Amino acid sequence: MKRKVIVIGIGAGNPDHVTMQAVDALNRVSVLFIPDKGTEKTDLAQLRRQICERFIRNDDYRMVDFATPPRKRSTPDYRQDINIWREQVEDVYQRLLTEELGDDDCGAFLVWGDPSIYDGTLRILEKIRAKGALELEYEVIPGISSVQALAARHRVPLHGIGASIMITTGRKLAEGFPDDVDSVVVMLDAANAFKTVDGDLDIHWGAYVGMDEEILLSGKVRDVGDEIERLRDNAREEHGWIMDSYLLTRAGKDDGE
Ligand SMILES: C[S@@+](CC[C@H](N)C(=O)[O-])C[C@H]1O[C@@H](n2cnc3c(N)ncnc32)[C@H](O)[C@@H]1O
Known part of the structure; x- marks a missing residue:
């Protein structure tokens, strides 16, 4: 079974940044993955929800909250710490895609700003796809960074x-x-x-x-x-x-x- 996902750039915090292309994409989606990166980011998760409520014209979608693992300083090497953390995040994403997406579903990650700038989502999805543990097809919608x-x-x-x-x-x-x-x-x-x-x-x-x-x-x-x-x-x-x-x-x- 092929999992389908859209990575949607939602702009930098103002719902008016959301592009028409992003609105069209949002309306093709059935499962929205909403990261909750800790209590200080609750406001940001809230904004993603507001965007969905404002722009999605149907009720045929559900939201799946997920926690991203906290970054820890476990080794003296910053890059090694980042790699360990990335693997943990990949596992979380892989589990979400496997458990939450059915045959007819289209999932979405709503990415702050534009997905190409200081955001790990594209790398994570590409890693998962390359590992071959699941068949994955994804599309990217640019956002205002x-x-x-x-x-x-x-x-x-x-x-x-x-x-x-x-x-x-x-x-x-x-x-x-x-x-x-x-x-x-x-x-x-x-x-x-x-x-x-x-x-x-x-x-x-x-x-x-x-x-x-x-x-x-x-x-x-x-x-x-x-x-x-x-x-x-x-x-x-x-x-x-x-x-x-x-x-x-x-x-x-x-x-x-
Ligand atoms: C993880 S990066 C994500 C960047 C995002 N992908 C983009 O295209 O803007 C987070 C950083 O983006 C910048 N940033 C994001 N939103 C911002 C905003 N509304 N105002 C100022 N800086 C912002 C800050 O430097 C913040 O530390």
């Missing part, structure tokens, strides 16, 4: 004219601002990595971009860095979780297409 949402809310292009952009993590940025690009989008920054860079860089920062809680701030890192740190701490305290990202650009980067 937090990168695009951030740029739109600040009304800035991401790159200088004809130049490159890098998308990276706070962890990588903390190793140094790259020499060969002028524009870097930073996601998944748990430790204020923007405080490690040259204060002359421009930063366009946004938390909860597109959501009711949205906060935006921009300026030279040396002028706004402390304020961003304070805003992050307060927001994390108030909501119990934060999703923020930022664009760093070298002063003098060309503005343009």
Whole structure:
């Protein structure tokens, strides 16, 4: 039996980000897998539910909540920890696909933003498919990523004219601002990595971009860095979780297409 799944990018937190293609896909689905990544993410699971209620025009679907295993520091090696964790997550997904999808079902994973950016779902499904433990067919629907949402809310292009952009993590940025690009989008920054860079860089920062809680701030890192740190701490305290990202650009980067 072939299991069918659609991986649907749902945008970065604003239900208005959901595309017409995603709405069509949602209406083909009979089983929606809703991850609950811990208490701080309950708000996000709630948003996925709201999206289903708003856009699915039939009652022929059910939701299956599932818990993703927590990431643990079990070895001194970060990559090894990640690999152990990924295998545990793969097992969870494989079990869901095997136990929850029947012949006539079409399952869906609703992925935050766009599935191609810092999200493990596509890799996990490909691993499961490649293992051959079950026959799996999946399709991907792109979503508006937090990168695009951030740029739109600040009304800035991401790159200088004809130049490159890098998308990276706070962890990588903390190793140094790259020499060969002028524009870097930073996601998944748990430790204020923007405080490690040259204060002359421009930063366009946004938390909860597109959501009711949205906060935006921009300026030279040396002028706004402390304020961003304070805003992050307060927001994390108030909501119990934060999703923020930022664009760093070298002063003098060309503005343009
Ligand atoms: C696991 S990644 C998922 C990225 C997602 N696939 C995307 O396309 O935006 C989570 C990170 O995305 C960024 N992010 C997601 N939603 C955001 C939002 N509404 N506002 C600001 N940053 C957001 C944050 O950097 C967060 O740490």
